[in-house]
Amino acid sequence: MDYTITLQPSGHAYACPPGTPVLKAGLDNGLFMPYSCRSGICRTCRATIVEGRVDYGDVHPSCLDEDDKRQGYALLCKATPLTDLVVQVNELDPSDAIRSKYMPARVLKMERAADDVMIVTLGLPMNEPTLFRAGQYLDILLQDGTRRSYSIASVPDNEGVRQVELHMRHLPGGRFTDHVFGAMKLREIHKLEIPLGSFFLREQSDKPMIMLASGTGFAPIKSLIEHALARGIRRPITLYWGGRKRTDLYLHDLAQSWADRHGHVRFVPVLSEPTPACAWTGRTGYVHLAAMEDFPDMSGHQVYACGAPVVVDAARRDYVARCGLPEDEFFADAFLTAADKR
Numbered sequence: 001m002d003y004t005i006t007l008q009p010s011g012h013a014y015a016c017p018p019g020t021p022v023l024k025a026g027l028d029n030g031l032f033m034p035y036s037c038r039s040g041i042c043r044t045c046r047a048t049i050v051e052g053r054v055d056y057g058d059v060h061p062s063c064l065d066e067d068d069k070r071q072g073y074a075l076l077c078k079a080t081p082l083t084d085l086v087v088q089v090n091e092l093d094p095s096d097a098i099r100s101k102y103m104p105a106r107v108l109k110m111e112r113a114a115d116d117v118m119i120v121t122l123g124l125p126m127n128e129p130t131l132f133r134a135g136q137y138l139d140i141l142l143q144d145g146t147r148r149s150y151s152i153a154s155v156p157d158n159e160g161v162r163q164v165e166l167h168m169r170h171l172p173g174g175r176f177t178d179h180v181f182g183a184m185k186l187r188e189i190h191k192l193e194i195p196l197g198s199f200f201l202r203e204q205s206d207k208p209m210i211m212l213a214s215g216t217g218f219a220p221i222k223s224l225i226e227h228a229l230a231r232g233i234r235r236p237i238t239l240y241w242g243g244r245k246r247t248d249l250y251l252h253d254l255a256q257s258w259a260d261r262h263g264h265v266r267f268v269p270v271l272s273e274p275t276p277a278c279a280w281t282g283r284t285g286y287v288h289l290a291a292m293e294d295f296p297d298m299s300g301h302q303v304y305a306c307g308a309p310v311v312v313d314a315a316r317r318d319y320v321a322r323c324g325l326p327e328d329e330f331f332a333d334a335f336l337t338a339a340d341k342r
Ligand SMILES: Cc1cc2nc3c(=O)[nH]c(=O)nc-3n(C[C@H](O)[C@H](O)[C@H](O)COP(=O)(O)OP(=O)(O)OC[C@H]3O[C@@H](n4cnc5c(N)ncnc54)[C@H](O)[C@@H]3O)c2cc1C
Pocket: 036, 037, 137, 148, 149, 150, 151, 152, 167, 168, 169, 170, 171, 172, 173, 174, 175, 176, 177, 178, 197, 216, 217, 219, 220, 333, 334, 335, 336, 337, 338, 339, 342
């Protein structure tokens, strides 16, 4: 028999089959709760169990410890109900939700943007244009049953799209990216689930935005900024893009062109390990610290951060604790890999 999950403060209620994560059943029922990794690591889906009992699932204590459990917290992507539940969660507007679909996709284009970055364009089914929100990601389903997530770098369209652009960094020894940088051929077919995640532009806000990208974390930020520009959104945007070397900023000139053409967009590239070959005269150091130097008070801002988990985690921690950023104004996708998930 299904359990009933009631969300607070909205009062939305839905049925959750035994053994099904609370998050999954909610999404399947057309509701929208914050999530990113769906692996019990990023903590984006953390919520409070107000009434009832859950099986917390296979979650590492560094992501949810005994103290968290005592305080009522659970990670909804892993927690399954043992009774009916009342859950307090920062629910998103269900009208922002787009139900994910499974579909085949064909590799249309592969462009080497740097030694270790491939920009891959996938063709989606022509008969049913695909909807997503700027900033969301998709999953590529591998034959061994595992998945790899990639943020969508291209912009959505109200009528749906027939192509998406992805930016993939090569992780040597990585099952999928070894294939992308080795044997992948044009026209080969992959199976996708799209769209996923709650990282998207909060268009109802008028707050200025700090955008923080590390490496290929630039992909969803590109989608957010190009979407905002296309929609005529004039909220100030300051984009920090960090890499170790100049070549890590593989679309530097595109980002600079946004700033050159739009007075409300500022671009701050930051390198942590420039070499003489970079001929770098710009900012140096850690990218999340550069934003803190410029914005010691973030209390009136929204932050959108993407890329290396270490950068996203540091930004979340420091911006909230030291710069006064409200916790619910920090939006992020950390690019966790299979190694992080073990
Ligand atoms: C929400 C989200 C969005 C993402 N978006 C992007 C994106 O836009 N662009 C992007 O480039 N990436 C993105 N990622 C990361 C991406 O999903 C993949 O994890 C990444 O591409 C690596 O996949 P892989 O199969 O090549 O490597 P994997 O096989 O997953 O291996 C990853 C690395 O770990 C090492 N490794 C594997 N197993 C072990 C082990 N047991 N112990 C130690 N090391 C091990 C491998 O050698 C390799 O270096 C995203 C991740 C998430 C969660």
